[in-house]
Amino acid sequence: MKEQSTDILPFAGVLETTIYAENLEQAKAFYGGLLGLEEVTAKEGCHVFYRCGTTIVLIFDPAITKSQTLDAHLPVPPHGTSGATHICFSAPGRQVDEWKALLQKNDIPIESEITWPNGARSVYFRDPAGNSLEFAQPRLWGYDEKDANE
Amino acid sequence: MKEQSTDILPFAGVLETTIYAENLEQAKAFYGGLLGLEEVTAKEGCHVFYRCGTTIVLIFDPAITKSQTLDAHLPVPPHGTSGATHICFSAPGRQVDEWKALLQKNDIPIESEITWPNGARSVYFRDPAGNSLEFAQPRLWGYDEKDANE
Numbered sequence: 001m002k003e004q005s006t007d008i009l010p011f012a013g014v015l016e017t018t019i020y021a022e023n024l025e026q027a028k029a030f031y032g033g034l035l036g037l038e039e040v041t042a043k044e045g046c047h048v049f050y051r052c053g054t055t056i057v058l059i060f061d062p063a064i065t066k067s068q069t070l071d072a073h074l075p076v077p078p079h080g081t082s083g084a085t086h087i088c089f090s091a092p093g094r095q096v097d098e099w100k101a102l103l104q105k106n107d108i109p110i111e112s113e114i115t116w117p118n119g120a121r122s123v124y125f126r127d128p129a130g131n132s133l134e135f136a137q138p139r140l141w142g143y144d145e146k147d148a149n150e
Numbered sequence: 151m152k153e154q155s156t157d158i159l160p161f162a163g164v165l166e167t168t169i170y171a172e173n174l175e176q177a178k179a180f181y182g183g184l185l186g187l188e189e190v191t192a193k194e195g196c197h198v199f200y201r202c203g204t205t206i207v208l209i210f211d212p213a214i215t216k217s218q219t220l221d222a223h224l225p226v227p228p229h230g231t232s233g234a235t236h237i238c239f240s241a242p243g244r245q246v247d248e249w250k251a252l253l254q255k256n257d258i259p260i261e262s263e264i265t266w267p268n269g270a271r272s273v274y275f276r277d278p279a280g281n282s283l284e285f286a287q288p289r290l291w292g293y294d295e296k297d298a299n300e
Binding site for chain 2: 009011012013014015016017018020035036037038040051052053054055056057058062065066070074075076077078079080081082083084085086087088089090091092095098099102111112114116124126131132134136138140141143
């Protein structure tokens with residue numbers, strides 16, 4: 001590694017993050033229906049994308065993305081995983097408890113709850129594909145709760 | 151699915167997203183060294199976390215996270231994947247070209263480049279673990295480039 005970029009290129013943020021789900025209809029019912037994320041675009045049997053603040057949550061069928069090739073019109077490199085990934089959504093202030101109540105009302109098990117050493121709280125649950133999801137107060141990582149909620 | 155949450159609980163954003171890498175020292179040299187992400191915390195042989203705008207990029211050795219149990223002092227549910235995941239970093243304006251130049255200068259192959267139908271540009275490359283990374287202009291998803299860069 002020859003050169004650091006710290007001084008010249010500040011990172012603006014994470015624009016896209018990815019979840020894989022073999023059953024996209026189930027994923028849509030969960031992320032778009034139950035959680036209420038705003039759908040940006042979808043292609044049946046391939047993917048569904050959601051807006052979440054300044055990040056787009058991409059949900060793909062990994063069987064499709066693993067086999068995509070660079071000779072396509074839009075040459076997106078292949079990717080795809082198996083197993084449970086982890087994504088945490090920002091839940092400022094009392095939203096952690098409000099999300100917990102919504103999940104419980106919809107019979108989604110709360111797998112774990114943590115109060116971190118700095119006092120921030122998290123609740124953990126699973127999506128239908130088994131991915132590990134979390135709602136956490138952004139002050140867990142030193143983010144201002146008001147700013148994070150704007 | 152019984153109830154939508156859209157009206158009552160707006161999503162503030164993605165607080166954490168996850169990458170898995172069996173060789174964490176290699177991952178640190180790449181994400182912290184070459185790309186220059188700000189390290190938040192690390193535990194040798196287990197994980198390293200980076201700050202990226204309002205999101206924390208978690209990098210775990212999946213062998214550790216797959217075997218973690220809920221009877222720990224901080225009961226984080228198990229997770230972990232195999233295969234290449236995908237994360238895209240926001241690169242407003244000319245940053246896409248600046249990142250491309252930095253990658254090339256450090257002999258990181260540019261796997262693909264795309265100009266999307268709305269004019270936004272992306273460059274794709276791989277991390278040492280084979281994950282598919284991208285720098286893209288945030289207007290790809292309708293985000294204001296100035297706001298995204300703040």
